Amino acid sequence: MPAGSTYTPIATYTASGTTGTISFTSIPQTYTDLVLTTSAQSSSGQRQQYIELNADTTQKYSRTILSGTGSSAISARDSNQFQTYLDYYAVVEGTFPNIVTTNFMNYSNTTTFKTMITRANNASNGIDAIVHLYRSTSAISRIDIKLNAVNYSAVSTFTLYGIQAA
Amino acid sequence: MIGAITAGLFNTGVPPVTSSYESIATVTVGSGEQSAIEFTSIPSTYSHLQIRGIFKQVGGDQWNSMQLNGDTASGSYKTHSLYGQGSSAVVEAANTLFMLGNGGQFSSVVIDILDYKNTNKYKTTRALYGYDANGSGVIFLQSHLWMNTNSVTSVKLNAISSNFQQYSQFALYGIKG
Numbered sequence A: 001m002p003a004g005s006t007y008t009p010i011a012t013y014t015a016s017g018t019t020g021t022i023s024f025t026s027i028p029q030t031y032t033d034l035v036l037t038t039s040a041q042s043s044s045g046q047r048q049q050y051i052e053l054n055a056d057t058t059q060k061y062s063r064t065i066l067s068g069t070g071s072s073a074i075s076a077r078d079s080n081q082f083q084t085y086l087d088y089y090a091v092v093e094g095t096f097p098n099i100v101t102t103n104f105m106n107y108s109n110t111t112t113f114k115t116m117i118t119r120a121n122n123a124s125n126g127i128d129a130i131v132h133l134y135r136s137t138s139a140i141s142r143i144d145i146k147l148n149a150v151n152y153s154a155v156s157t158f159t160l161y162g163i164q165a166a
Numbered sequence B: 001m002i003g004a005i006t007a008g009l010f011n012t013g014v015p016p017v018t019s020s021y022e023s024i025a026t027v028t029v030g031s032g033e034q035s036a037i038e039f040t041s042i043p044s045t046y047s048h049l050q051i052r053g054i055f056k057q058v059g060g061d062q063w064n065s066m067q068l069n070g071d072t073a074s075g076s077y078k079t080h081s082l083y084g085q086g087s088s089a090v091v092e093a094a095n096t097l098f099m100l101g102n103g104g105q106f107s108s109v110v111i112d113i114l115d116y117k118n119t120n121k122y123k124t125t126r127a128l129y130g131y132d133a134n135g136s137g138v139i140f141l142q143s144h145l146w147m148n149t150n151s152v153t154s155v156k157l158n159a160i161s162s163n164f165q166q167y168s169q170f171a172l173y174g175i176k177g
Helices: none
Strands: A007-014 A021-024 A033-040 A049-053 A061-068 A073-081 A098-105 A114-122 A126-134 A143-147 A157-163 B021-028 B036-039 B048-055 B062-068 B077-084 B089-094 B098-101 B107-114 B123-132 B137-146 B155-159 B169-175
Touching: A007 A021, A021 A157, A033 A049, A033 A143, A049 A098, A061 B077, A061 B123, A061 B137, A073 B077, A073 B089, A098 B048, A098 B107, A114 B107, A114 B123, A126 B123, A126 B137, B021 B036, B036 B169, B098 B107, B098 B123, B098 B137
Parallel strands: none
Antiparallel strands: A007 A157, A021 A143, A033 A098, A033 A157, A049 A143, A061 A073, A061 A126, A098 A114, A114 A126, B021 B169, B036 B155, B048 B107, B048 B169, B062 B098, B062 B155, B077 B089, B077 B137, B107 B123, B123 B137
8 A cells, every 4th residue: 555645745945045055954754765856047147056965065975967069969977076066067057047956865874975867958058967976875854055145036946845755 | 845735835834745746665685785675566646756775786787677567578668868978978779768876875766767657659768867986977867768658656676787775865756746
């Protein structure tokens, strides 16, 4: 028998226009996976969006990237980073919303490193699929989403969902 | 695949009613490893299915296969892949449903099986999965075709050359619509 309702909104934020950081704190450890969705625009120009987990800014992050630019498909990699970016070509900009979905699988597991997968979409710039690694066995209890150098515009929204497996 | 999952907004004091995305079954691999993960007797009460999971295998890159309804007949499946290896994007086509795992780090996977019970058409699935190992890794976008009009009642993930390791976990969800 199915366990019932399983896809639960944990929190949502609408940007004020005065900050480039959105924080989900005290994330409940009662779910199996987390899903972060963002629909963001910047206050100025094209900017990349990144996350820090558990306020950890040490070099524990890495990622493998697949991108479509509109003229070619490319792949790239970042290693030993202080944060992990949610986009590569599908960056946040001031005119068209950038839509990102990131899946945090087994985020509360304290035995394994954390592998996450992202889809980032911006029709005017590109489309990205990214797999991230956070080399920590700590459960994820905090996610900070940040925009490089500028604020999020006030039309930007961010929602964190929890998914509970049977 | 969020869909219309709330009858009330959680930040307005109205409790959300999340009734359209349901957990059907979960398989977690213990210390004994497993050569296959199978979901059987899948209810026909949903519109779509989603499999979410993490998995790890021994050794380097390992290929795995996926079967629907136990169908192992040659020519039943097609797969198209677009994947990134960190230095180049690669396209590939195959006549099986496959999925790549790794022994170094856990891969994450989301597989959508849309309209799984429709008996008037073949079944198309899509997958997003990959692993990163801080200097290596791969990210896959895949579409799969099962050339059979039967309703999907079982899904089996086979570890071909290396078992699924402890802490690997796959969960099956049903989505109503």
